[in-house]
Amino acid sequence: MTEHVVVVGGGMVAHRFVEALRARDTEGAYAVTVLAEEPRAPYDRVGLSAFFSGTAPEDLALGDPALWEDPLVALRLGDPATGLDRDARTVTTASGDAVGYDHLVLATGSYAWVPPLPGADLPGVFVYRTVEDVVALREWVQERAASLDRPVRGAVVGGGLLGLEAAGALTSLDVATTVVEFAPRLMALQVDEGGGQALRRIIEGLGVDVRTGAASEAVEPADDGTVGGLRLTGDDDPLPVDVVVVATGVRPRDELAAPAGLAVGPRGGVLVDEGCRTPDERVYAVGEVACIEGRCLGLVAPGYTMAEIAVDRLLGGDATFPGADLSTKLKLLGVDVASFGDAFATSPGALEIVHSDPVSGTYKKLVLSDDARVLLGGILVGDASSYASLRPMVGAELGDDPGLWLVPEGAGARPQTELPDAAQVCSCNGVSAGTIRASVVEDGCHDLPAVKACTRAGTSCGSCVPLVKKLMSVEMAKAGLTVSSAMCEHFAMARAELFNAVMVSGLRRWSEIVERFGTGRGCDICKPAVASILATLYNEHVLAEDRAALQDTNDRVMANMQKDGTYSVVPRVPGGEIRPEQLVLIGEVAQEFGLYTKITGGQRIDLFGARLEQLPAIWQRLVDGGLESGHAYGKALRTVKSCVGSSWCRYGVQDSVGMAVAMELRYRGLRSPHKLKLGVSGCARECAEARGKDVGLIATENGWNVYVGGNGGFTPRHAQLLVEDVDTESAVRIVDRYLMYYVRTADRLQRTAPWQEDHEGGLDRIREIVVDDALGIGADLDAQMARHVDSYEDEWAAVLRDPERLRQFSSFVNAPDTPDPTLAYVEERGQRRPATDEERAHGPVLIAPATLEVRS
Amino acid sequence: MTSVASSQTTVVDVCAYDRLTPDLGAAALVGDVQVALFRLPDGSVHALGNVCPFSGAAVMSRGITGTRGEVPTVASPVYKQVFSLLDGRCLDPMGMEPRPGRGQDLPVYPVRVNDGRVAIELVDGE
Ligand code: SRM
Ligand SMILES: Cc1cc2nc3c(=O)[nH]c(=O)nc-3n(C[C@H](O)[C@H](O)[C@H](O)COP(=O)(O)OP(=O)(O)OC[C@H]3O[C@@H](n4cnc5c(N)ncnc54)[C@H](O)[C@@H]3O)c2cc1C
Ligand code: SF4
Ligand code: FES
Numbered sequence: 013m014t015e016h017v018v019v020v021g022g023g024m025v026a027h028r029f030v031e032a033l034r035a036r037d038t039e040g041a042y043a044v045t046v047l048a049e050e051p052r053a054p055y056d057r058v059g060l061s062a063f064f065s066g067t068a069p070e071d072l073a074l075g076d077p078a079l080w081e082d083p084l085v086a087l088r089l090g091d092p093a094t095g096l097d098r099d100a101r102t103v104t105t106a107s108g109d110a111v112g113y114d115h116l117v118l119a120t121g122s123y124a125w126v127p128p129l130p131g132a133d134l135p136g137v138f139v140y141r142t143v144e145d146v147v148a149l150r151e152w153v154q155e156r157a158a159s160l161d162r163p164v165r166g167a168v169v170g171g172g173l174l175g176l177e178a179a180g181a182l183t184s185l186d187v188a189t190t191v192v193e194f195a196p197r198l199m200a201l202q203v204d205e206g207g208g209q210a211l212r213r214i215i216e217g218l219g220v221d222v223r224t225g226a227a228s229e230a231v232e233p234a235d236d237g238t239v240g241g242l243r244l245t246g247d248d249d250p251l252p253v254d255v256v257v258v259a260t261g262v263r264p265r266d267e268l269a270a271p272a273g274l275a276v277g278p279r280g281g282v283l284v285d286e287g288c289r290t291p292d293e294r295v296y297a298v299g300e301v302a303c304i305e306g307r308c309l310g311l312v313a314p315g316y317t318m319a320e321i322a323v324d325r326l327l328g329g330d331a332t333f334p335g336a337d338l339s340t341k342l343k344l345l346g347v348d349v350a351s352f353g354d355a356f357a358t359s360p361g362a363l364e365i366v367h368s369d370p371v372s373g374t375y376k377k378l379v380l381s382d383d384a385r386v387l388l389g390g391i392l393v394g395d396a397s398s399y400a401s402l403r404p405m406v407g408a409e410l411g412d413d414p415g416l417w418l419v420p421e422g423a424g425a426r427p428q429t430e431l432p433d434a435a436q437v438c439s440c441n442g443v444s445a446g447t448i449r450a451s452v453v454e455d456g457c458h459d460l461p462a463v464k465a466c467t468r469a470g471t472s473c474g475s476c477v478p479l480v481k482k483l484m485s486v487e488m489a490k491a492g493l494t495v496s497s498a499m500c501e502h503f504a505m506a507r508a509e510l511f512n513a514v515m516v517s518g519l520r521r522w523s524e525i526v527e528r529f530g531t532g533r534g535c536d537i538c539k540p541a542v543a544s545i546l547a548t549l550y551n552e553h554v555l556a557e558d559r560a561a562l563q564d565t566n567d568r569v570m571a572n573m574q575k576d577g578t579y580s581v582v583p584r585v586p587g588g589e590i591r592p593e594q595l596v597l598i599g600e601v602a603q604e605f606g607l608y609t610k611i612t613g614g615q616r617i618d619l620f621g622a623r624l625e626q627l628p629a630i631w632q633r634l635v636d637g638g639l640e641s642g643h644a645y646g647k648a649l650r651t652v653k654s655c656v657g658s659s660w661c662r663y664g665v666q667d668s669v670g671m672a673v674a675m676e677l678r679y680r681g682l683r684s685p686h687k688l689k690l691g692v693s694g695c696a697r698e699c700a701e702a703r704g705k706d707v708g709l710i711a712t713e714n715g716w717n718v719y720v721g722g723n724g725g726f727t728p729r730h731a732q733l734l735v736e737d738v739d740t741e742s743a744v745r746i747v748d749r750y751l752m753y754y755v756r757t758a759d760r761l762q763r764t765a766p767w768q769e770d771h772e773g774g775l776d777r778i779r780e781i782v783v784d785d786a787l788g789i790g791a792d793l794d795a796q797m798a799r800h801v802d803s804y805e806d807e808w809a810a811v812l813r814d815p816e817r818l819r820q821f822s823s824f825v826n827a828p829d830t831p832d833p834t835l836a837y838v839e840e841r842g843q844r845r846p847a848t849d850e851e852r853a854h855g856p857v858l859i860a861p862a863t864l865e866v867r868s
Numbered sequence: 869m870t871s872v873a874s875s876q877t878t879v880v881d882v883c884a885y886d887r888l889t890p891d892l893g894a895a896a897l898v899g900d901v902q903v904a905l906f907r908l909p910d911g912s913v914h915a916l917g918n919v920c921p922f923s924g925a926a927v928m929s930r931g932i933t934g935t936r937g938e939v940p941t942v943a944s945p946v947y948k949q950v951f952s953l954l955d956g957r958c959l960d961p962m963g964m965e966p967r968p969g970r971g972q973d974l975p976v977y978p979v980r981v982n983d984g985r986v987a988i989e990l991v992d993g994e
Binding site: 062066502538624830834 | 888889890891892896905909919921923924930936941948965966970
């Protein structure tokens with residue numbers, strides 16, 4: 013017979029309870045009714061602040077909405093429980109219903125506690141707990157902003173987790189915010205003195221005022237009877253404010269318990285045993301309302317654990333509460349704050365190591381056992397990237413030099429330690445390292461989505477995902493499995509394999525290639541990769557045949573998309589050498605079309621703000637004047653940077669400009685896995701920074717030293733010497749082969765530096781192949797490069813000759829020359845740039861592009 | 869542009885069907901609304917809002933089409949979020965939040981193809 017479970021409260025823990033019950037009660041032994049006070053289905057309260065960055069309340073809904081359609085589940089919204097009769101086993105609701113139960117689960121959570129503060133009931137004072145709270149707060153601030161002709165000012169009472177969440181919300185609404193905290197530091201529950209100081213520095217740097225050790229005495233009304241000031245003890249004048257958020261803590265909503273004869277804890281909360289049961293075996297309490305092991309727990313993870321325990325008990329299990337893990341990782345105002353384990357070093361003999369860097373604004377502390385080997389806990393402020401790897405190590409040995417765990421990821425060799433199976437990896441869902449390993453080894457989960465689906469690890473806050481992935485990869489490697497190198501869901505091969513497949517098959521059309529080697533209809537990862545492979549192999553136009561639809565927007569319109577959807581135009585300036593009349597032409601075009609002009613870091617000129625439908629006219633002028641595409645948009649050769657060299661410089665030993673121009677003309681248009689940049693310096697002083705380039709030539713008395721694999725960008729690398737003192741002809745041949753070999757074998761978006769590092773045998777092997785022709789493919793590579801050089805054609809000139817392709821450059825199919833009406837600009841330093849949101853909302857200085865005056 | 873009014877929706881003629889190239893999006897201006905049109909290889913035409921929720925730029929028509937499982941998709945050309953062409957839902961926010969004041973999904977507009985012409989249905993007030 014089906015028994016009836018009534019859940020009072022429709023919050024996060026209630027949701028988890030129902031979800032778990034329906035997942036595990038496969039027999040359908042229980043029907044469940046949820047009585048919820050709030051007007052909406054359970055939502056992600058932890059993510060409440062996302063409302064202020066544009067997430068709609070509906071998008072905060074938890075889980076699969078189908079749960080509420082389940083015939084064994086009833087959700088009653090907006091009808092709170094008002095009374096409990098344990099003898100009759102009924103709950104009465106505000107609407108007057110009496111709902112009978114066989115089992116009752118109290119999941120009423122907490123309410124935002126407001127201290128007895130005079131004036132706390134004035135209009136303009138808010139708490140921060142529900143969707144309705146944040147909606148009202150935003151409305152108030154927006155209304156104030158509209159009626160005051162100065163920025164809105166606000167105060168948050170309370171500098172804990174919730175106070176900082178609220179401060180973040182106010183800041184995002186452009187409110188000048190002060191956080192008032194009674195304790196001597198922020199987030200006193202989670203971080204220590206040093207952490208609090210670091211946090212304060214960072215938050216003040218974001219423009220939020222922080223007053224610690226300050227007591228709020230009263231909220232004072234303004235003339236209109238709404239909030240006007242916040243009086244702090246000892247201050248002469250109240251803080252002038254237009255809005256106050258009180259975030260001084262939460263209290264359990266245990267009001268149903270005492271009248272029904274259920275005991276509450278000393279500081280509130282329905283008393284339960286380790287099975288989440290009250291002394292009445294038909295009544296459970298879970299989540300923030302439960303007082304378990306003598307206290308209420310204000311975090312969602314222990315609440316979820318309690319929900320699972322209550323389900324287990326209902327189904328005849330004997331699960332017990334494992335003790336609360338109060339570890340948290342939070343992102344407040346964009347600042348990482350994490351604390352875990354024995355963060356305050358209360359264990360006898362505990363040692364602390366601290367790494368504090370005021371410059372980068374980080375504070376990191378590890379708490380260790382008295383022999384400095386076992387990790388007990390820690391605090392991370394400003395950079396919590398190591399949280400995912402450290403938290404599961406609590407209770408485990410950290411190795412000989414635990415301090416290494418505090419250096420930024422990637423900066424030094426972090427000790428490699430195997431996590432014990434029992435270590436908890438995902439605290440949201442209580443998943444251990446052992447469970448993840450088992451899912452890989454026993455259940456055959458061989459990619460991240462499979463492991464997540466099978467173990468639930470990583471499905472809530474996501475902070476454990478990097479670690480889950482690492483555990484999975486290590487386990488797969490042990491089993492001799494390779495972690496999939498599939499490019500995306502449509503192609504199971506890596507780029508280099510696909511390159512060979514396409515080359516050998518001779519196929520030239522996307523539809524044939526995806527049918528033969530892939531599945532589905534492609535995506536923004538594999539389509540541009542195939543386009544790039546075809547371009548390298550056949551050097552046909554980027555828009556040839558069915559290829560336009562494969563290209564990223566940049567290649568598709570042969571210009572670089574900017575943040576407002578307009579484009580930048582970069583003509584090629586080979587080697588950085590430019591004739592005065594070409595400079596004049598570029599200037600004229602910029603004036604004519606009102607384009608923002610800037611010298612790039614690549615020795616050429618970028619013209620910004622061109623609309624899609626203007627590109628052909630702009631290029632017509634440039635092409636007529638002898639300029640051509642600079643491929644700034646392509647994964648292709650970009651620039652060959654030069655220094656002035658022997659023609660003018662008193663130290664130059666070779667003609668570096670001549671060499672750079674020759675190189676740029678030779679390799680222009682070469683499509684590759686990632687962009688390519690070259691540099692040529694006229695002597696060892698290296699003014700062209702050639703060793704920062706994919707290929708760098710540095711002149712010597714006898715010829716050239718050829719360096720390869722240099723990179724700026726995210727992971728800078730100096731290029732390494734490939735060959736020394738070669739003549740110009742040999743230098744060109746070696747560079748031809750090096751580039752062609754890279755283009756054929758590198759992975760998608762892999763630049764030369766990592767390609768070279770990953771290549772079997774490293775640079776030495778590459779040298780054997782491209783200099784000594786160890787594989788005997790030299791002639792093949794030479795021929796392919798020769799074909800490239802011979803078939804080069806300026807792609808813009810080609811498009812301008814083709815009316816069919818020109819049609820793709822209309823702004824709207826039904827209004828081909830109408831400018832995008834959403835564009836807006838402001839003038840700055842005599843040129844224009846896109847208006848910010850702020851300027852769009854208030855600025856009187858908008859320039860609509862259609863009416864932009866051309867300065868003469 | 870011709871408009872035919874019905875009780876709650878307006879049908880707006882946009883362009884000839886042949887003007888749309890398979891898999892290559894095109895933008896259309898329908899009153900004040902910017903619409904991104906996609907003709908797929910199976911012949912179907914889909915219409916979504918043209919403004920990318922994550923950048924605020926009116927560029928969705930210039931994204932790459934494809935599939936996720938069985939669902940036809942388009943990726944925003946700015947930060948590469950993937951949207952379903954069927955219902956406008958954002959299938960992968962790429963770890964980003966939409967711009968303030970926007971949800972992460974795109975609106976979809978019913979499309980009619982008749983006599984070689986493509987028309988869009990707008991609910992009045994849009
Ligand atoms: C315009 C320019 C900045 C400037 O105003 O000076 C620029 C602008 C962009 N860079 Fe750059 N980079 C520019 C020189 C550089 C340099 C300096 C150089 O080339 O000497 C570097 C470091 C050197 C290097 O590449 O090794 C550089 C490293 C990057 C990176 C990092 C690549 C990496 O390996 O980590 C990216 C991101 C990427 O390509 O994925 C990038 C990406 C970009 C993009 C394409 C970002 C984007 O997708 O919108 C920008 C396009 C702007 C546009 O519309 O033109 N840009 N970028 C420079 C154009 C040079 C040119 O004439 O073509
Ligand atoms: C802004 C914010 C940020 C947070 N950030 C984090 C974080 O980063 N990490 C973390 O672990 N935790 C965080 N928390 C705390 C977390 O949200 C709570 O621990 C969690 O929501 C508790 O779940 P619960 O179901 O016990 O209570 P709740 O989610 O509060 O749900 C209780 C529900 O019961 C309803 N209710 C109460 N009484 C009745 C009644 N008599 N009848 C019917 N319904 C009733 C309430 O209206 C409410 O909807 C945050 C909280 C807030 C407000
Ligand atoms: S450094 Fe960053 S912001 Fe500057 S141009 Fe390059 S990509 Fe753009
Ligand atoms: S720790 Fe939050 S999802 Fe794993």
